[in-house]
Amino acid sequence: MDRERAHPGQRPQSRTMGTTWEDLAAIQAGMLAQAQLNGLEVTRGEVRCHLRVRRWAQRTSHVFSTTTGPLSWEQRLWLAVLHGGDTALIGGLTAAKVHGLRNWERDDITVLVDDELSFDRVEGVHFFRTRRPLVEMRAPGDLPLCRIEPAILLFAGYEPNRRTAHGALAAVVQQKLTDADRLRDWLGRMTPLRRAKEFRPLLADISGGAQSLAEVDIRRACREFAITLPNSQKRRRDRSGRRRYTDCEWRLADGRTLVLEIDGAFHDDVLQAADDKRRNRKLSTPDRSVVSCSAYELRYHAWEVIEDLVALGVPRT
Numbered sequence: 001m002d003r004e005r006a007h008p009g010q011r012p013q014s015r016t017m018g019t020t021w022e023d024l025a026a027i028q029a030g031m032l033a034q035a036q037l038n039g040l041e042v043t044r045g046e047v048r049c050h051l052r053v054r055r056w057a058q059r060t061s062h063v064f065s066t067t068t069g070p071l072s073w074e075q076r077l078w079l080a081v082l083h084g085g086d087t088a089l090i091g092g093l094t095a096a097k098v099h100g101l102r103n104w105e106r107d108d109i110t111v112l113v114d115d116e117l118s119f120d121r122v123e124g125v126h127f128f129r130t131r132r133p134l135v136e137m138r139a140p141g142d143l144p145l146c147r148i149e150p151a152i153l154l155f156a157g158y159e160p161n162r163r164t165a166h167g168a169l170a171a172v173v174q175q176k177l178t179d180a181d182r183l184r185d186w187l188g189r190m191t192p193l194r195r196a197k198e199f200r201p202l203l204a205d206i207s208g209g210a211q212s213l214a215e216v217d218i219r220r221a222c223r224e225f226a227i228t229l230p231n232s233q234k235r236r237r238d239r240s241g242r243r244r245y246t247d248c249e250w251r252l253a254d255g256r257t258l259v260l261e262i263d264g265a266f267h268d269d270v271l272q273a274a275d276d277k278r279r280n281r282k283l284s285t286p287d288r289s290v291v292s293c294s295a296y297e298l299r300y301h302a303w304e305v306i307e308d309l310v311a312l313g314v315p316r317t
Helices: 021-027 034-039 044-052 073-084 092-099 148-158 162-174 180-189 196-207 213-224 270-283 295-300 302-311
Strands: 002-004 031-033 057-060 063-065 109-114 125-130 231-237 243-251 257-263 288-294
Touching: 002 148, 021 031, 021 034, 031 034, 031 073, 034 063, 044 063, 057 073, 063 073, 073 109, 073 125, 092 109, 092 148, 092 162, 109 148, 125 148, 148 162, 148 180, 148 196, 162 180, 162 196, 162 213, 180 196, 196 213, 213 231, 213 243, 213 257, 213 295, 213 302, 243 270, 257 270, 257 295, 270 288, 288 295, 288 302, 295 302
Parallel strands: 002 125, 109 125, 257 288
Antiparallel strands: 031 063, 057 063, 231 243, 243 257
């Protein structure tokens, strides 16, 4: 179980949102906590009766389902957060997935919990202890869910792999789930936070037009090797009239435009690689040249990429 320290927050009201257990179960995907049943004056004898006739199933030491089959994704979320207690929130990449983040799934469900709470572990649930005011981080809605900004910042602050942490911040902006300004605002509100010092220039790059970690890398390489920063995500129409967005563009001294397309890992697919080559041809004109490099080259051999860009006319600063 991870742990991080910040400031204590107040505890919200107990999650007894309906007038009967049926009302509450309808809101919570059929999941109920023992504390909620106590608040609704459902006796332990009634609970045992539901279990005995197999209308309900006990899923953890104090969470029940009003169904007996395999749990759905939504039910797993409710089980995890109800087990975590009144202040618990779905957090981390799990919260990001609920908010709509694609291609960043993890097997375990992450739950942010009050540092002072004590409870049993649950298989498939990762509890992250914090003293931050969770009530202020909660998103609107019935499901106790952390807002996308604090959820992804906490994940990035404590993710062991720095590049994965940076990539997650870039991804939530790239997929338009938030923007760099809101992340910067939450970064200030969450002080102190691990890696905050390195997140600030990263967010500056993202707000400057870099929409992926590879684009952040090219801007960093340009500064390191003293060449002009590119324009990012420039909207163009190719010869077939289709709207395209280029990764990086430079206006050269002779009036021509140089475009650099950065290929990620999925570009290794043969059909995708063919589509990329076709795209580059259709974007090329007598006044606009398109070249490409891989994200791997940019990460580990940036000086070679920069050397080629300079040879093609990108000016040094």
